[in-house]
Amino acid sequence: MKTILAQILAMALLASAHGEPTAFVGATLYPITGDPIEKGTLVIENGKIAAIGAEVAIPDNATKIDASGKVIMPGLICTHSHIGQVSGGDYSAPIQPEVRAYDSINVRHPSFQKARAGGLTTVNIMPGSGHLLSGQTVYLKLREGGTIDELFIRQPNGKPAGGIKMANGTNSIRQSPFPGTRGKSASLVRQQFIRAQSYQKKLAAAAEDPDKTPERDLALEALVEVLEGKRVVHHHTHRHDDILTVLRLKEEFGFRLVLHHVSEAWKVAPQIAAAKVPCSIILLDSPGGKLEARDIEWRNGAELEQRGVVTSFHTDDPINDSRWFLRSGGFAVRAGMSRHGALEALTMAGAIQLDLQERIGSLSVGKDADFIILSGDPLSIYTRVEETWVEGERVFDLDDPKDRLFAVGGPGAGSNRRLNLCCFGPLLND
Amino acid sequence: MKAFFVTFILTTLTASAQLAVQGETIHTMEGDPIADGVILIESGKITAVGSASEIVIPEGYETLSAKVVTPGIIDAHATVGLSGILNYDHDQEQLEKSAPIQPELRALDAYNPRDPLVSWVRGFGVTTVNTGHSPGAVISGQAMLIKTNRLNVSDGALQPFSMVMASLGSASLASGTSVPGTRAKAVAILRTELIKAQSYLKKVNADDPDKAPDRDLRLEALAAVLEKKKPLLITAHRHHDIQAALRLAKEFDFRLILDGASEAYDLLDEIKAAGVPVIVHPTMIRAQGDAENATFACAQKLHAHGIPIALQSGFEAYVPKTRVVLFEAGMAAAYGLPKEAALAAITRDAAVILGIEDRVGSLSPGKDADLALYDGDPFEYTTHCLGVVIDGEHLPSTN
Incomplete structure (x- = not known):
């Protein structure tokens, strides 16, 4: 029962994330089609990139996410x-x-x-x-x-x-x-x-x-x-x-x-x-x-x-x-x-x-909100991918133990993934 | 004749050369790194290590400089020189499949020092390799310790016979009705062979020379293990295969080096209690087969538990035909192994596990002049290796 409630809650959260804008603030942005933007803002809405730049008006209804010190680049x-x-x-x-x-x-x-x-x-x-x-x-x-x-x-x-x-x-x-x-x-x-x-x-x-x-x-x-x-x-x-x-x-x-x-x-x-x-x-x-x-x-x-x-x-x-x-x-x-x-x-x-240049490949307004949040310089060995987002939804979060297992490896990482959010506990040793 | 003279002159020049190496940072692996340091080298040995303020470079010394200087990198378990770059039958010498237990196969009879992959790894700073027969048989043969500048085995190996190479787990199993078809059988034939070696050793050591047995190369190699003259390296990934290795070491009282050990995280206390060092799988090992549950944090977990570790390039059947142990150490550092410990795992700590720490692995007077030179953090993707010094011989690179 508890797990069903958790799932409903999770779905509700996803739905709201989809409909309302989200603004990532303070990161270094690599748009790829332009120069890097220090302390920039990336706004996504309805699975698309709504705005990007150093000076971007953040919509009132936007969820603000502090990404200071991080690097954001296209997926x-x-x-x-x-x-x-x-x-x-x-x-x-x-x-x-x-x-x-x-x-x-x-x-x-x-x-x-x-x-x-x-x-x-x-x-x-x-x-x-x-x-x-x-x-x-x-x-x-x-x-x-x-x-x-x-x-x-x-x-x-x-x-x-x-x-x-x-x-x-x-x-x-x-x-x-x-x-x-x-x-x-x-x-x-x-x-x-x-x-x-x-x-x-x-x-x-x-x-x-x-x-x-x-x-x-x-x-x-x-x-x-x-x-x-x-x-x-x-x-x-x-x-x-x-x-x-x-x-x-x-x-x-x-x-x-x-x-x-x-x-x-x-x-x-x-x-x-x-x-x-x-x-x-x-x-x-x-x-x-x-x-x-x-x-x-x-x-x-x-x-x-x-x-x-x-x-x-x-x-x-x-x-x-x-x-x-x-x-x-x-x-x-x-x-x-x-x-x-x-x-x-x-x-x-x-x-x-892949003939997808109109949809993906850069952080450009109107393109799919496919991006990654990195802990630092994309070309440093010490940098980790912290989050991966596809079309405005987070599909990987290094802080989430079930995702971390696959990011780092360990007992269970070699098994087929179980999709239900309820079932990861037994796989995790630490 | 001409070639002989050229070689002679080169050898003379490099061996007698007096060389000074300046480093913005020198990782001696004996104490804290030295900022703005100098290493003096004469006749292939280190004569002084210290800060530039203390050491004056004598006249006539050739001088090299680099941002970062480390001891020459040691790859604690490789197959370079046996598993050649082309990956065709004619250059693959790492695994003889005619019998499951063949400790008599010497690495020095198989090692091709001129295979391009030897100079490839040297180009990233690797100066010493423990190379030999690969996993894939219960005992596949021996390994040897050799420096990467040697063009002929006869030019000298650090140890022509460093250890015996064994493996447990699915990789060492045979197909069809061949032996061993199961894990239990693999251990059974290994125990049987070790018992034969015990008996052989008893006869060899008997007082009456008339009772000495005929020389048997296979049993002789295993006797060296039983006498603790040579370690037995056992590659095992699954936790139950690791336990089998620990059990064997206890029963036959040999010096075990655990290798691979991708599920070692489940047995930290047992491995520590056994006092066994681990040559950890390449950090970037493919998470497949017995290693499907490998973690990039394996080295970090073992190190944090106080278990001695070294890193390795291991064996690759296809691509990349060799890994570069420096990259594996970098990735271990990126996943939590302290940077200094990661560097130690491919220098000092590797030398200790391999028993060559009096010669290589750290920088102090009297040690072999083996160095690696970098233009930045050696672990970074974008850093170049500027070359190595081996026994005082400078071999530049642009990697």
């Missing part, structure tokens, strides 16, 4: 993640555009709460790189929720937003029916896109004459979305020549593209810049793990930034744990990237790469 955007035990295509074929990550994700997996603890508010969850094309990716907001439908980002047509995952190089080279060489890899992909072009033509003809409508083909349907620019290709690639192969495919078929990992970006940065293709990069504790990643360098961020390439970071969680995503920014700066560039790579650049 982090991870452009390449595998949280939630995501799966994609199986090993029956190297190209499986019909497979949706959306159908496989366990949003109650601890990796979700850990991602919130790391300050992530939007993630591109992708199938793996063991295929030339392993399936459709899904862009999720890390809202509170126990079902995937509470988390996905709805497109105007009602469908979940997402891209498509492709890969080249050695990960997708396997036993038949997979390709055995790079040449075969590219030819399989090209042939598949040519099929999609043909299907696209039939669809266009059917617009004139419905009798000509082809049988529905889920794989080709997804690829037509790619050809029409409605679905961005997120392409895993490491080696310099593999990077250029992807650029060649983009040139031939005209799809929209984000290059991922791009370990040898520093070798072909001018070519990437000339193709105006954004990059989503990873920063690891050491090079190697396979031949293709032997030459990966932390200066990829700086090299790409200097050439004007829209560059984001990713965790590739579980490769890098989402809880220290900010660390990627620190390492990039260590190797020559600008501070601003690094903070942008954690936020706005990702928004652009």
